[in-house]
Amino acid sequence: MDRLTRSLSRGPLHLVIILIALVWMLPSLGLFITSFRPSQDVAYTGWWTVFEHPFNFTQYTMKNYVDVITKQGMGRSFLNSLLITLPPLFMALIVGSFAAYAFAWMKFPGRRVIFVFLVALMVVPLQMTLIPILRVFNRLHLAGTFPSVWLAHTAYGIPLDIYLFHGFISGLPKELFDSASIDGASPLQSFFKIVLPLSVPAIASVSIFEFIWVWNDLLVALIYLGGSPDVAPLTLQVANLVGSRGQDWELLTAAAFVSMALPLVFFFSLQRYFVRGILAGSVKG
């Protein structure tokens, strides 16, 4: 009896929480359902009307996806996004882990000052860098090519990457390194034999941050790659579609979902490391 009244008194709490969750999900649900509806339905009735007969499968279609992938350039853009995202991801792992290792375990003059300065650069708005870098890229004929965004994304991510790696690598037990150097291991050997294998969680955190940041970036691509569809990543292509096909919601929703699919997969499989990275960056320090 006591338990029953207790659960009943908690009714409002559950109600509020479930309501919040619903409100949070509805917009995405609308997008998802609309992307499978034929254009004439989308134009004249709300997406929620599918729930009148949810299992009437004639009201769903794959046509929008076929359209955006083959005719609206989303297939090409998907490939571009992959080509743009992966190289900076690997660069970030290499550059970040090496530097963090040195900052955590090597003694050299200026170590702390340089480290704090590097991490502080995290808050420099990219806007401060766009014009001079674009000019250099133009002069080197790099603007509009993938290497320009590879370099830029790698560099822009370095402060956070070093910070995340440092938080992890500096926490490894000192004895590991002592015994390794007694055994005659060089710092480079210690790095490959001790640091890398033990840093898998940090590598996962940095990977997911880098992936989501680069994959979802619009500004850097817009500035350095320009408008050409040959090199446009998904974000740019979707933004262009909003401009040119602004009322064709069946296409926009399908295109948006194509652009979101991979980050969502990443997110669901690596959510733990994503959360850990955020916490490392804000609470623990």
Added chain:
Amino acid sequence: MRTGRFQPWLYIGLALVLVSFFLIYPSIHTIFLSFTRSGEFSGIRNYIYIFTNNTMLTALRNNLLWVVVATAFTVAFGLILAVLLDRVRYESVIKSIVFLPMAISFVGASVIWKFVYAYRPAGTDQIGLFNAIITALGGKPIGWLIERPWINNFCLIMVWIWIWTGFCMVILSAAYKNIPKELLEAARIDGASEWQVFWKVILPLLKTTIAVAATTMMVFVLKIFDIVYVMTNGNFSTEVIANRMYKEMFHFRNFGKASAIAVVLFVLILPMMLINIRRFREQEAIR
């Protein structure tokens, strides 16, 4: 660790080179450019322009609105969710749902919400969620992204809140779980109501984390660009600083003005940056 004198620099060299070339050098160059027009020195004319031009003033006002509203709501919602969700067993499911938009790009989120705000003339079936609800309740459909200046700006900010509440929730929830539960129990036994426990015990203990969440949000919000670029492109009084800079740079080729706008953005972010550095150094000292 025993290393040669030069070896550490090999490890940090590439990072230093990249950061020098892509962050430090261009920032300094941008400051110089901000005092020029068409390559010639122009004193503070670009800055005078920023603080007198109407569109720029609208952008500055909107950024202020973004910073205040977006920060307040993301932190408040995050805090409420952190405290409420701790009391239910399906906490992790709800957390995933609220946190999920973090994985979605601003562009994708903009499409999602533009559809929520979709407008059809009165009398026809509404396809946007908001107007469908309003007309079902007997109201008239609203052009959410056109009604200036408050409704449309708040509608844009709502997209941000939807994305970033999960971030605030995650860090506040972690901090909340670190509070010894005996502390809260003791307050309850002393006769404090849940309301008092929240205001007098939980809130003071979470003060630092709330400050962290708020400063982080402010730094990010000040740079807001994508949502405005995709949803309204700054039309109907929704302009923001970063979008203005993009236009000056790409549409009008005013590199001096664009640079000055970037510098203003940087100066606005600077206080938050200094707070973060101080906090960071304190933590380093503890370590």
